[in-house]
Amino acid sequence: MSDPFASARSKIERAKKHIAELQTIISALPQAYTATVEINPDGGNEVLKHDLSNRDELLENIALVIGDTVHNFHCALDHAWMATLTELLPSSINGQTKFPIRQTRDSVKAALGGIKVDTAVPRLFDFIIRDIKPYEGGDEFIWIIHCLDIDDKHRLLLPIFEFASIQGIEVENEHGKIKQGATWGTPQKPPYYVPIPLGWHFKKKGKVSISVLFEEGDLLQFTDTIDMLWTFQIKTWNTVQLLADFVITELGRRTMNP
Numbered sequence: 001m002s003d004p005f006a007s008a009r010s011k012i013e014r015a016k017k018h019i020a021e022l023q024t025i026i027s028a029l030p031q032a033y034t035a036t037v038e039i040n041p042d043g044g045n046e047v048l049k050h051d052l053s054n055r056d057e058l059l060e061n062i063a064l065v066i067g068d069t070v071h072n073f074h075c076a077l078d079h080a081w082m083a084t085l086t087e088l089l090p091s092s093i094n095g096q097t098k099f100p101i102r103q104t105r106d107s108v109k110a111a112l113g114g115i116k117v118d119t120a121v122p123r124l125f126d127f128i129i130r131d132i133k134p135y136e137g138g139d140e141f142i143w144i145i146h147c148l149d150i151d152d153k154h155r156l157l158l159p160i161f162e163f164a165s166i167q168g169i170e171v172e173n174e175h176g177k178i179k180q181g182a183t184w185g186t187p188q189k190p191p192y193y194v195p196i197p198l199g200w201h202f203k204k205k206g207k208v209s210i211s212v213l214f215e216e217g218d219l220l221q222f223t224d225t226i227d228m229l230w231t232f233q234i235k236t237w238n239t240v241q242l243l244a245d246f247v248i249t250e251l252g253r254r255t256m257n258p
Contacts, residue, residue: 004083005244011076012237018069019229025062026212026226032058033190035205045198050166050208051191060156062212062225067152069229073236074149077101077142080240087247088121101134101146108135127246132239141235144220162189163211163222170204171196178203185211 003009033050040047052058077099085093092115100111109129112118118125133139134146148157165185172178174197183194196202212225220228 008076008079008240011072015069015072022065029210030208033208037202048194063156063158066157070148080243084243163187165209166206167209169206172201174199
């Protein structure tokens with residue numbers, strides 16, 4: 001027998017490919033920076049400069065991949081809900097059938113009641129309200145996936161990736177002694193400047209180390225983007241599996257009690 005939840009799982013697998021693509025983009029970011037040593041016109045000392053000329057293009061590309069990833073997670077939930085209704089209450093399906101995510105618990109109850117889930121499959125009604133909790137203040141990650149997917153239809157989901165530091169710097173002081181160092185992390189936009197005292201010279205310019213962070217609401221503010229998406233993946237996969245398990249159990253009940 002074919003798996004009615006196969007398309008939901010396929011959407012999650014597609015999202016995982018987008019996450020892998022994003023990891024590749026982020027891993028390549030340090031190589032996109034150019035490092036030069038300039039002379040301070042005021043003091044004559046050397047100043048190391050790391051710059052990223054195509055920052056806006058990279059930022060847009062990251063935002064597009066994040067948006068595609070979130071959309072696939074949301075679609076996976078929609079497909080899982082469609083599969084659930086197909087198996088348990090096919091008469092409720094219409095052109096507007098989507099996973100019942102609403103802002104409040106009462107709104108979710110009303111949406112389920114509108115398609116007779118409360119009376120036709122009361123155990124499913126209770127399961128969605130009690131265990132899945134697809135509303136703000138219930139399962140926050142399902143709610144965030146929903147909100148981000150809506151936002152992405154109107155604007156790019158822009159993370160910030162300027163939390164950066166420069167690692168592996170080596171300088172030679174006025175006595176010829178080599179010193180190694182790094183900079184503190186900073187949220188400022190590039191270019192990044194590292195001045196050294198007069199008479200010192202840069203031997204190694206180091207490399208930029210970047211954390212790509214996401215800034216959206218209190219729960220996700222300054223969250224690592226990849227970690228955030230993997231959390232979404234786990235939440236979406238678990239929700240799909242919960243629905244699939246519920247359907248199996250409910251169909252088993254019907255077989256035992258026709």
